[in-house]
Amino acid sequence: MTGLEMRPEFLKLRDSEIRAVWQMGFTIPDVVGLWVGESDISTPDFICDAATRAMKEGKTFYTHQRGIPELRQALIEYHQMLYNVTLTDDRIAVTSAGMNAIMAIVQSLVSPGDNVIGVSPVWPNIFRCVEIMGGSTREVPLEPGQNGWFLDIEKLFAATDHRTRVIYLATPGNPTGWVINDSDRRALLDFARKRNIAIIADEVYNRLIYNCLASPSFLEIAEPDDPLFVVNSFSKTWCMTGWRLGWMIMPRNVSTQMERLIGFNTSGAQPFLQEAAIVAIREGEEWVRQWVDRCRQGRVFVLERLRNMNRVSVIPSEASFYLMLRIEEMGDSIEFCKKMVEEAKIGLAPGAAFGKGGENFLRLCYAQSELKLAKGMDRLQNFLGN
Numbered sequence: 001m002t003g004l005e006m007r008p009e010f011l012k013l014r015d016s017e018i019r020a021v022w023q024m025g026f027t028i029p030d031v032v033g034l035w036v037g038e039s040d041i042s043t044p045d046f047i048c049d050a051a052t053r054a055m056k057e058g059k060t061f062y063t064h065q066r067g068i069p070e071l072r073q074a075l076i077e078y079h080q081m082l083y084n085v086t087l088t089d090d091r092i093a094v095t096s097a098g099m100n101a102i103m104a105i106v107q108s109l110v111s112p113g114d115n116v117i118g119v120s121p122v123w124p125n126i127f128r129c130v131e132i133m134g135g136s137t138r139e140v141p142l143e144p145g146q147n148g149w150f151l152d153i154e155k156l157f158a159a160t161d162h163r164t165r166v167i168y169l170a171t172p173g174n175p176t177g178w179v180i181n182d183s184d185r186r187a188l189l190d191f192a193r194k195r196n197i198a199i200i201a202d203e204v205y206n207r208l209i210y211n212c213l214a215s216p217s218f219l220e221i222a223e224p225d226d227p228l229f230v231v232n233s234f235s236k237t238w239c240m241t242g243w244r245l246g247w248m249i250m251p252r253n254v255s256t257q258m259e260r261l262i263g264f265n266t267s268g269a270q271p272f273l274q275e276a277a278i279v280a281i282r283e284g285e286e287w288v289r290q291w292v293d294r295c296r297q298g299r300v301f302v303l304e305r306l307r308n309m310n311r312v313s314v315i316p317s318e319a320s321f322y323l324m325l326r327i328e329e330m331g332d333s334i335e336f337c338k339k340m341v342e343e344a345k346i347g348l349a350p351g352a353a354f355g356k357g358g359e360n361f362l363r364l365c366y367a368q369s370e371l372k373l374a375k376g377m378d379r380l381q382n383f384l385g386n
């Protein structure tokens, strides 16, 4: 470091453990990587073509900080189609992906000394945002069971205090695939209303669900002025992780300030990408159906293989594109993952990266070709000695 005095929150930032293991793979050829939250297929042509067209048409200038009006309109129609809800334009902000939406929301809510509760195992980035703002984090772990993950909602409520500003939950969850049930969803919204605590409902995996069109959303039960922020993204639904494009739905009365905050973070998302996002929404449903179907097949294939392996047990889930598995006598999940990469060239994410409740698990992303999954499963099986 230079002699500059940097903020302690900045100096304390640490890398995510997923990255630490994943980076090992950069130097080892022929690793089967099932560690990162994305597919091996790139964005479909009809979306890429729309971006190229828009760029060539000169959609290359600064634009609306809350997103171009046509994309906001397309998002209104999209939510109407999925959830039969009518959103007003002022509640929508297009962002530079889900990550940027989460950061902006946390910037708008969290001051030093505040705390944020997260349902865990949890995607770690949200907690890093809170720490950057000088807040602290608390986890309420889901409990793993034969039939999936279970939230004790009373424990979640009991974890709050007078400095709690936000309850964060991803539903469907990363890494668990857990989906909040209807009564907990309603109880949580009631609690947040009474206590004036914001809910950040991270719904970026809402289309990756295998028994319906979209996972239940907080938008279906909320009023426009409720303390609710819903985060979503183009990354997972349309395989656009590298594009960095997402959106948030916010309470009506914060819209003007949020628009300014986005302006001072990014000046708004790229207009040619937003033009392509409209095409993704309006013309992409058939493609999404096929993509979800591919993930469904990957899930079935991997589950079948894992269930036939000694020492392995899996917590079932009906959503996301992850599975959490436990391996007998695994020990520390980070060390285990490193050893697996080095010795068997198979990459999984260590559960410890996702906080309490994740430590005894490994996360596997099955959004990959069957060929790759088969190779990965063969290597895992060999590594486990069965």
Ligand SMILES: Cc1ncc(COP(=O)(O)O)c(C=O)c1O
Residues within 6 Å of the ligand: 037, 097, 098, 099, 100, 123, 170, 173, 174, 202, 204, 232, 233, 234, 235, 241, 244, 245, 246
């Ligand atoms: C739960 C969750 N939320 C948000 C994101 C952010 O996605 P993006 O920034 O690509 O939109 C991710 C990415 O893995 C995620 O798993």
